Amino acid sequence: MSEMTVNNAITLTDRRDRRFGWLMASPSLALLFLVILFPVFWAFFTSLHDYTLIAPNFDTFTGAGNFIKAAEDGEFRHSLWLTAMFVVGVVLLEFLLGFMVALALNKVERFKAIYYAILLCPLLMNPVIVGLIWRMFLHPNLGIVNYLLSTIGLGPVNWLGSTSVAIWTIILVDIWHQVSFMIVLLLAGLSALPKEPYEAARVDGASPLQCLWRITLPLMRPVIIVTLLIRLIFAVKTYDLIYIMTRGGPGVSTDFISYFIYRTAFVSLNIGEASAMSITLLAIILALTLYLYRYMRSLA
Amino acid sequence: MADITLDRVSKIYPNGVPAVREVSLDIKDGEFMIFLGPSGCGKSTTLRMIAGLESVTSGRLSIGGALMNDVDPADRNIAIVFQNYALYPHMSVAGNLGFGLQLRKVPKAEIDRRIAAISAMLGIGELLDRKPAHLSGGQRQRVALGRALVREPKAFLLDEPLSNLDAKLRASMRTELIKLHQTLGTTIVHVTHDQVEAMTMGQRICIMKDGEIVQVGAPMEVYRYPADIFVAGFLASPPMNLVAGRLDAEAGGLTAIAGSARFQLPQGFASAYAAQSGNPVTLGLRPEDFHLSARDLKHPQGVAVTAVATEVLGPEVILVCGLGGKGGPEIMVRCPRDFTATPGQALDLHYDLSQIHLFDKTTGKALQRPRSL
Numbered sequence: 001m002s003e004m005t006v007n008n009a010i011t012l013t014d015r016r017d018r019r020f021g022w023l024m025a026s027p028s029l030a031l032l033f034l035v036i037l038f039p040v041f042w043a044f045f046t047s048l049h050d051y052t053l054i055a056p057n058f059d060t061f062t063g064a065g066n067f068i069k070a071a072e073d074g075e076f077r078h079s080l081w082l083t084a085m086f087v088v089g090v091v092l093l094e095f096l097l098g099f100m101v102a103l104a105l106n107k108v109e110r111f112k113a114i115y116y117a118i119l120l121c122p123l124l125m126n127p128v129i130v131g132l133i134w135r136m137f138l139h140p141n142l143g144i145v146n147y148l149l150s151t152i153g154l155g156p157v158n159w160l161g162s163t164s165v166a167i168w169t170i171i172l173v174d175i176w177h178q179v180s181f182m183i184v185l186l187l188a189g190l191s192a193l194p195k196e197p198y199e200a201a202r203v204d205g206a207s208p209l210q211c212l213w214r215i216t217l218p219l220m221r222p223v224i225i226v227t228l229l230i231r232l233i234f235a236v237k238t239y240d241l242i243y244i245m246t247r248g249g250p251g252v253s254t255d256f257i258s259y260f261i262y263r264t265a266f267v268s269l270n271i272g273e274a275s276a277m278s279i280t281l282l283a284i285i286l287a288l289t290l291y292l293y294r295y296m297r298s299l300a
Numbered sequence: 301m302a303d304i305t306l307d308r309v310s311k312i313y314p315n316g317v318p319a320v321r322e323v324s325l326d327i328k329d330g331e332f333m334i335f336l337g338p339s340g341c342g343k344s345t346t347l348r349m350i351a352g353l354e355s356v357t358s359g360r361l362s363i364g365g366a367l368m369n370d371v372d373p374a375d376r377n378i379a380i381v382f383q384n385y386a387l388y389p390h391m392s393v394a395g396n397l398g399f400g401l402q403l404r405k406v407p408k409a410e411i412d413r414r415i416a417a418i419s420a421m422l423g424i425g426e427l428l429d430r431k432p433a434h435l436s437g438g439q440r441q442r443v444a445l446g447r448a449l450v451r452e453p454k455a456f457l458l459d460e461p462l463s464n465l466d467a468k469l470r471a472s473m474r475t476e477l478i479k480l481h482q483t484l485g486t487t488i489v490h491v492t493h494d495q496v497e498a499m500t501m502g503q504r505i506c507i508m509k510d511g512e513i514v515q516v517g518a519p520m521e522v523y524r525y526p527a528d529i530f531v532a533g534f535l536a537s538p539p540m541n542l543v544a545g546r547l548d549a550e551a552g553g554l555t556a557i558a559g560s561a562r563f564q565l566p567q568g569f570a571s572a573y574a575a576q577s578g579n580p581v582t583l584g585l586r587p588e589d590f591h592l593s594a595r596d597l598k599h600p601q602g603v604a605v606t607a608v609a610t611e612v613l614g615p616e617v618i619l620v621c622g623l624g625g626k627g628g629p630e631i632m633v634r635c636p637r638d639f640t641a642t643p644g645q646a647l648d649l650h651y652d653l654s655q656i657h658l659f660d661k662t663t664g665k666a667l668q669r670p671r672s673l
Binding site for chain 2: 194197199200201202203204205206210215218219221
């Protein structure tokens with residue numbers, strides 16, 4: 001009898017606590033729904049209709065029509081392909097460079113704080129500012145980069161005006177901006193590695209290079225994968241640099257997916273198709289995030 | 301041949317902190333040597349210098365007659381077992397055991413053969429496919445030991461390998477290490493802060509303090525003739541009782557006086573230290589050298605004490621009591637397991653005077669007991 005009372009009492013307080021929890025969380029949940037979930041659902045709804053800014057209404061239901069049109073659109077496929085190339089390029093290059101710098105910094109004891117401060121500078125800058133600064137630096141006639149090249153006898157490079165060079169210029173600027181992110185994360189991982197296996201390996205007869213391959217890389221695997229995925233997800237969304245530096249040009253040589261969707265929506269005014277593309281991009285990013293989440297949970 | 305010789309070896313860290321000062325020691329081939337001392341005494345640093353993981357600041361370190369100061373750890377042909385095992389977390393047990401051999405380009409078949417032999421010997425044959433995270437502390441310990449054994453080195457360096465194990469496992473690993481040493485006959489240097497390990501395992505104990513060697517000797521030698529107060533207080537549990545007192549010449553002999561307790565010293569002492577009469581000394585009285593006795597206090601070995609507390613340990617009872625009566629300096633006495641006493645109870649004990657230790661009050665050095673006693 002008394003046990004039942006106790007049980008009831010627990011359920012009652014439990015239920016009261018839960019209700020109180022929902023009450024406390026509801027304002028932020030409502031806000032989240034309003035500013036994030038609602039636009040997403042609205043975009044999804046729009047993607048199923050023929051909705052343009054010229055005729056902004058939901059009169060014509062097209063179903064998967066917008067998705068099919070996007071998939072058949074050569075320009076959309078081109079920008080997807082371009083984005084994929086860019087993402088793989090920057091993530092790999094930033095990783096290689098970042099890992100090397102992190103390995104070097106991991107051995108440094110003196111002036112560590114100063115190195116950190118210098119490294120963090122680009123990361124603290126707004127991408128729009130980064131784009132503006134580099135656009136000036138890389139100006140074909142007035143930029144400092146071409147001037148410096150000319151002093152050692154190298155001809156002027158049309159950094160942003162050439163279809164073959166522009167994407168590499170964007171990649172280089174992105175590396176300049178984002179490589180510190182890799183360095184900081186990888187450095188944190190490296191400094192958290194246990195010291196003892198390295199001493200054991202020294203006695204076992206491992207050279208520094210063998211230590212790197214056989215001990216550091218396997219032990220760093222979780223950190224490396226998480227770092228790569230986070231950078232990858234962010235790189236897919238790159239928009240500001242393109243908007244400031246090339247506007248997708250010259251031609252469509254730097255027309256990354258985010259910028260292409262923006263153009264479809266606000267230049268071509270085709271909101272329905274742009275929404276379909278956004279939903280596709282969202283699905284890709286969600287899949288990557290889900291993988292990242294699963295992987296991080298499998299570590300714990 | 302794997303004699304390990306340290307000749308005035310010092311280690312001073314770059315920040316100027318001296319860890320080891322002018323240590324000279326000769327570890328013989330096949331010897332089981334213990335480095336014993338409190339934490340921070342330099343014993344681990346000395347071991348790491350022998351392993352090559354720490355550089356030698358000054359002095360000469362040689363293994364098997366060859367100077368090793370600047371030789372890479374890999375080329376010293378020694379193996380080390382670390383306190384926290386330092387297994388490679390991403391490798392299986394077999395991978396951990398075989399890594400050193402792989403790096404030395406030992407043929408695959410030979411590696412497999414040695415792994416099989418060592419894992420059978422240590423009873424870890426079932427675990428070869430497991431990762432260290434899925435092993436118990438004792439199993440990890442065995443793998444770490446196996447990783448050292450599989451290389452067939454000239455010497456094993458063990459850096460507090462048992463301190464992370466629970467008491468029962470530690471006792472059984474102690475025995476196993478002793479057996480292992482008997483089978484292999486390889487030089488072993490074992491660092492520990494546990495005096496039980498030191499007494500039971502070592503052929504010789506090297507006791508260190510503040511980066512210097514205080515005393516080196518066989519376990520019973522060190523127990524019987526501690527060089528100073530530090531060694532006396534460090535070995536055995538409960539340790540030697542150290543009581544302030546003075547020497548006094550009387551009736552043609554020498555008496556050590558601590559409060560109201562008087563210990564008439566054997567003739568050997570009297571003749572050796574007659575000149576010290578009147579000097580302050582520290583008396584060292586081992587708890588196991590007191591005996592419960594029916595003899596009265598008139599006998600030269602009689603000691604009056606007042607019980608303060610008893611600690612019942614099972615096999616024995618430790619009596620905490622005031623030496624010389626109530627309010628006297630507190631000492632510990634080992635008593636048989638059926639002993640009982642109430643606090644405040646006056647007791648007459650007798651002390652085996654041939655086992656008394658005397659230390660210089662100021663330097664702490666032993667007034668060496670005449671060996672004839």
